[in-house]
Amino acid sequence: MTDLFDTLPVVDATADARLRDRLAAAAERDGLLDVAYRTIDSPIGGLLLAATSEGLLRVAFEREDQDAVLAALATAVSPRILAAPARLDPVARQLDEYFTRRRRTFDVPLDLRLTKGFRRAVLAHLAVIPYGRTESYAEVAAAAGSPRAVRAVGTACATNPLPLVVPCHRVVRSDGTSGNYRGGEEAKRDLLALEAS
Amino acid sequence: MRPFEQIVDQYGQVVLRVCRAVVGPVDAEDAWSETFLSxxxxxxxxxxxxxxxxxxxxxxxxxxxxxxxxxxxxxxxVEEPPEAASRSGRPEDWDGDLWNALAKLPDKQRATVVYHYLVGLPYQEVAAIVGGSTDAARRAAADGVKALRATYREGAPV
Incomplete structure (x- = not known):
């Protein structure tokens, strides 16, 4: 008898898109959209952007597994997660301006709940390293108040939940080489080259 | 716990089929939206x-x-729906003949038929959803399917 329902489409992509938009809007209206996310293209590869109602929560690179990133957010923040682009429109626009050299600083609210303690102090300092400049891990450690915590600065950069917007790519090795980056060393070199030109 | 977006990915389409079959094309998308928001x-x-x-x-x-x-x-x-094809105003929705036949069933028969035959839920779960005993759910589904056979497929070019 399962053929009874043959005329009912198993997949209706048009209705699906319409209903997902409607769900995202209703969830936002009712305060149920704990984490909204979208993906965008960029010269250094696809980026996943996620935000709470308080601000930008996570920027993830294509090389980070998207399912793993979202699963981690579900655990750390809330499983009420939907693909809902509207909340990310301002940062998506500003990133586009950044990559096309029309913007040097980001102006969006940040939600820093994914980072704590010393790592958070490091990120706070990173935010003041100007566009086009770099600092060494040792200089950042000193500025964050713990000159000997050079390795911890490396960890703070490597676990920065908001790369690009909080510019950990501007922290380089003392010998001048770029060093590790969550988005890959090539992406880091590309970003430094973009800002130097 | 999985991100809710994955729940929509996995079950959004089957719930839409359920809503269309149980409340019909006009109210199906409202039912779907309220279901997923809840x-x-x-x-x-x-x-x-x-x-x-x-x-x-x-x-x-x-x-x-x-x-x-x-x-x-x-x-x-709802007993005598008008010409079905244009009820929703969206030509892509689906062939309305099925809904015309489903709409003629008593609510409980329609629900049990959909939850058992479309979703594939066992009668025990169907009974838990619609109320009553497992046997009553099985009987309602059997009666519903019998009635559908008499109306929906009758004369249809299958």
Missing amino acids: ALKAYPGLAEDANVEAWLVTIAHRKAVDITRARARGAVP
């Missing part, structure tokens, strides 16, 4: 080992009951 709200409290599909169908069933009651209060007759 589910999103309750989701953080859902047990890790819960049967997500049965949980969603349970919510959809409650929404369908609400919609059917509201429609009854509004005194809009």
